[in-house]
Amino acid sequence: MEELLEQLADILEIDEIKPQDEFESFEDWDSLSVLSIIAMVQSKYKIVLTATEVRNSKTAQGLFELIKNKG
Amino acid sequence: MTLYNPMDLTGKTIVITGAASGIGKATAILLSKLNANLILLDINEKGLNDTKSQCKPDDFIGTVDLTDESAVETILKEAVSIRGKVNGFAHIAGIPSIAPIKAITKKEAQRILEINTLPALYLAKILSNKKYKAEESCSFVLISSVYANVGSSANVLYTMSKAAIQGITKSLAIEFAPKKIRVNCVAPGFIKTQMGEKINHFFDSEHDTLIESMHPLGLGTPEDIANSIAFLLSDASKWTTGAIFNIDGGFCAQ
């Protein structure tokens, strides 16, 4: 989870993200963030997520669980 | 009276990369109908066998990872010893890459270039050598993309690899003109193949409709691209070199 939080903070260009923070509350959250997350998860965890799944995961915690369930 | 066919490829031996699927497969089948002898290369053995079943029984198939230059040379040496010297190639194998700049890595950039771009260089190097090249007409065809002509977000690695193909086309066309080897390029618009399926998960469902609307003639088929490749490999295009053909249903005309 720690690693995922760091990667998400990097994508959203912020210092820190907490598990419950809503992606949509961040200024830099846009369609390119979704693509970045899909590309990052595919290259780091070898898991293929869809754009809809990433949007619906809503928070870092949600994304973490999505990756865990698909892994 | 025999029917006149300026795209007839009788007696010509052609190498096709990416022959197991999509545009490469359609090209193999079309060239076979035009009576070419084929050397079909791909990393996917099952797909290659399926393509071969729709070509001539004595066509050569080689399962090879194109990123391995020495393996490519070894397999071409074997193929030429069996099928004879080569009159041209089409480098069609390729992979997509969707990633915004902040998600790219040097490793991924190298991987894209190693498949989409660099084999064009060493195929040209190997197959322009007299050891492998037939005396008569010789034509090399490289595959670019509309995305080398127009910008596209989250596509920078693919664009880089396909724009480089256009530069390679023009430089090699000049370098090889004294040897009477022609080098041309096809830049396709969107074609429904496995390549699209590999990147579908990146996009919402409206994406397909959006892409289709960017093509005044609608989406293309692998055969639409195969036709242009066959023309460039045949003597019907004997005065064409260094050309980039946009075969894209009007995508770049807008």
Ligand SMILES: NC(=O)c1ccc[n+]([C@@H]2O[C@H](COP(=O)([O-])OP(=O)(O)OC[C@H]3O[C@@H](n4cnc5c(N)ncnc54)[C@H](O)[C@@H]3O)[C@@H](O)[C@H]2O)c1
């Ligand atoms: N489909 C499109 O919309 C489109 C548009 C523009 C350009 N293109 C280009 O057309 C070409 C063919 O695309 P396609 O749509 O038929 O794709 P495809 O995925 O159906 O076929 C690509 C083939 O390349 C092979 N390949 C991949 N990596 C390889 C490797 N390392 N070694 C050997 N073989 C390898 C695959 O096994 C596959 O058979 C590509 O260069 C692509 O960039 C496609």
